[in-house]
Amino acid sequence: MSSRPELLFPLFADLSTLTGVGSKTAKSFSGLQVFRPRDLIFTLPQSLIDRSLVATVYGQPTGKIVTVSALVLAHRPGARKSAPYRVDMEDSRGVFQLIFFHARADYLAKVLPVGSTRLISGKVESFDQLIQIAHPDYILDVEDSASIPAIEPVYPLTAGITQKTVAKALGSALAKLPELEEWIDPAQKARSGWPSWRHAVQMAHQPRTMADLMAAAPARQRLAYDEFMAHQLTLGLARARLKKAAGRPSMGTGLLRRAVLASLPYQATVAQLRSIDEIAADMGAASRMNRLLQGDVGSGKTLVAFLALLIAVESKGQGVLMAPTEILARQHLEGLQPLAEAAGVSLTLLTGRDKGKDRLAKLQALQTGQTDILIGTHAVFQTDVAF
Template identity: 60%
Template sequence: MSGRPDILFPLFAELEGLDGIGPKTARLFQQMEVVKPRDLIFTLPHSGTDRRRRASIREVTPGSTATVEVRVGAHMAPRGRGPYRVQVQDAETAFQLVFFHARGDYLQRQLPPGESRVVSGKVELFDGVAQMAHPDHILRPEDAAEIPDFEPVYPLTAGLTQRGMTRAVASALTRLPDLEEWIDPSLVAREGWPGWAEAVRAAHAPAGGADLSPTAPARQRLAYDELFAHQLTLALARQSARRGAGKPTEGDGRLRRKVLAALPYTPTGAQERAMREIAADMAAGRRMNRLLQGDVGAGKTLVAFMALLVAVEAGGQGVMMAPTEILARQHLESLQPLAEEAGVVLELLTGRDKGAERRAKLDALARGDIQVLVGTHAVFQRDVEFHDLRLAIIDEQHRFGVAQRMELSAKGRGAHVLVMTATPIPRSLSLAQYGDMDVSVLDEKPPGRTPVKTALVSAGRMEEVVDHLRHAIAEGRQAYWVCPLVGESETIEATAAEERFKRLRAALGEGLVGLVHGQLPPAEKDAAMARFVAGETKVLVATTVIEVGVNVPNASIMVIEGAERFGLAQLHQLRGRVGRGAAASTCLLMYDPPLTEGGRRRLEILRETEDGFRIAEEDLAMRGAGDLIGTAQSGLPRFRIADLERQSALMAVAQADARLLLQEDPTLDSPRGRAARVLLWLMEQDKAIRLISVG
């Protein structure tokens, strides 16, 4: 399995060997991320032009394409800077062919007066006169069969033409190798999919609009190949993570029973189920690699702490990592009371720990005196040694891709890994992003959380909102006021937040209003947060820094200014900051009219539902996958053909298929396994190939 199989060489050669591609064109293709014939065959047409032969241009509506046979009439050379015109007559009507910057002698040869030609191009009405500017095709009637009835239209970059693209693709298609089938034969039969090479040819030769849709068999098959290669990579990563022997870690339940007895409520069914799944994974001899996915306020903290207690009961240690210092401190605060009930030693380690104090913590950790460590990525540093680490929990606001997860398990020491995310992700995306993991979902709210009443308020009613706050503060309640997103600029956002802070302070009174934004020094941010948590300030003006993790049960009002500028998931996360106590909570979505169609739809969905999973599905439908989790740092693969929104069902099939294949053939040595290796090379999944070779 050392190198790329010979059969794929023609697809991985230089582009310049293809018809009509020289060094200059090759550079243009590079801008489209097309650097070899393989990339070209996976660049599918996005639409098509109907070029069926018509008797007359009268058969098409202006603005569409017509292909007609005409008799060529008089040539009219331009006066001054105007265009060059040629009169022509089809079976029913006369019209003009129009050329800008044309050479008359060339057009005389192309369109000799008195002869017949077949022309194809877009027909427009100009001052009541029909014209066709720069026809795409001008051919003698005997050569007109060259024009396809339906011509594919490809994505282009400046400098490339449709004709050049079509020619290059045709040339690349002559190199298609005949590859063995890697998809499960019963699936191919059930779906009626063509073989790989046949599917590629069909996708480049659509016979009509239906062939361009994601549901066309050839397109579905090629999308499936992409998803299957991706899921196979994730399944190999999962297999190699599991090969890493985990330490069987089984607790006797004594600490967990203490905590459960002290809780003022009973865990939900979903929490119970997740705790059982995690405990079973940790007890097994292979390393756990599980995702704990829960909506805002679904009670992930309790489940995570119970998992840490399994490690401690078994005589080991656990670590919980948060992406920021504020969140690490928050975890510490929410775990502290539980740790006290269980009698477990809990400590915090962040980048702020320096000198002797840090040294002392590291020594205690190495001796095993600290049983549970909470920290930022500072816990990853070289000199941090555990006595016996059994479980690492990563609280991950999408900052960890598959690669980092592999790195963590390489640091391994056989530690089990649990990743927590508070962002409900639609199933197709969570499979794309976390397909290497087993998933536990918390889809019930614990008792004691009150539903949040959500209302839409136009920005013109600002005074009423401030009045409402004044009354609420008098009743001893607290509120968040989130300032609008301003493009990409944190500085402008900070300024806007400072303005709002000054105006609210003037309206509500000195000392009652606090401020946090991204530009403040961390110490000031922490201090402002602490004052709000302690209830000294009643209103916290903030940019979106509070979106994740802040827990102030007494805060029961959330005002979001410029709500139409936020994404659905973000609004849902922000709203989740209230409704954590017993008081009835409200979320006011303040918008600047007029709303766009999309903006209105987003705000209405929030008003209708508090179900994060439903909101995420809607968000995916409205925004698309890359946008939903910010493709740049999402760890989401970029697919050339597969469309995660429209083909989400295929992703689940691909995951099941990939896991089954590896179960039956872990080293990919069966005939289908070897075909799948070729697919991995074809899809450039080199990481996966390394995983097989180390296996």
């Protein structure tokens, strides 16, 4: 049985529950990694189109999308089937043309009757010194001007999905947004000026300016914080479950570590000593260790890792150090060999290059306990490698 709260069920329902989304469109949405309404509401706009009404197409930059009120003057069907269908229009300043390819004359005569005034919204282009709009995005009666958004968000697309398809489906998805109980500290939320989760999603899909698309916009900041917080909580729960799992305590004597530290031509740093003490405490505990050692290049992480491996050897076990590349694995072997000699432990290198008798000899030494610490690449995880 799902532990998901019931009020979230609509967001995890089939995509076909959204307006205008059938099985074919739902399949096309998968190209955007959108499989549920939840995926769609988190697919945020990446730009916007200003469709505010202008007086004329004249003087507008080529490629700009404009919305203009214009009078239908005449229809000019193409002389050939492959020729474009043209409609002469006139705005407050002059004449321009609408261009249609593979047009249906009866449909265009219906939506653009000669003598009528229509709102046209589309991209301004120029051909042979004549201003044109090819296949307008909107052709509407003046009375229906509210149907054209003044500011229209632009979403990523894929084959079979248009901006209108996304907008229609999103309108349906946003209507399903529940009012969730707030989980952000009220003082932090007020200090940051963040809206509620539901309002933040709505605002993110209704940008008014380019600033609303920036990461610093309050709505997007809020949603980003939610994502990070959810991620940290998930990791916290995973760590809590891991701590409940029984581990195998490794109690070192400290003898080998002291020998290595004494052989160094320098003093280990306070941070290195503190780190190894914390790792030793983790390894000696009854629960499994879950630790990340982080430090700048040259800060001495490899020494700390080697000392941790010596704890395993001190407790009658073995250790393995894996490197991402063979070059790095060989560098570790060369750098750690003098320290291993000081401690009296044996190191062995195992990589994908080892074949035949050489590989077999190394595996036997490892399995019989003759090798204390193994250094290698991903080859150390092969099924025939036994400690």
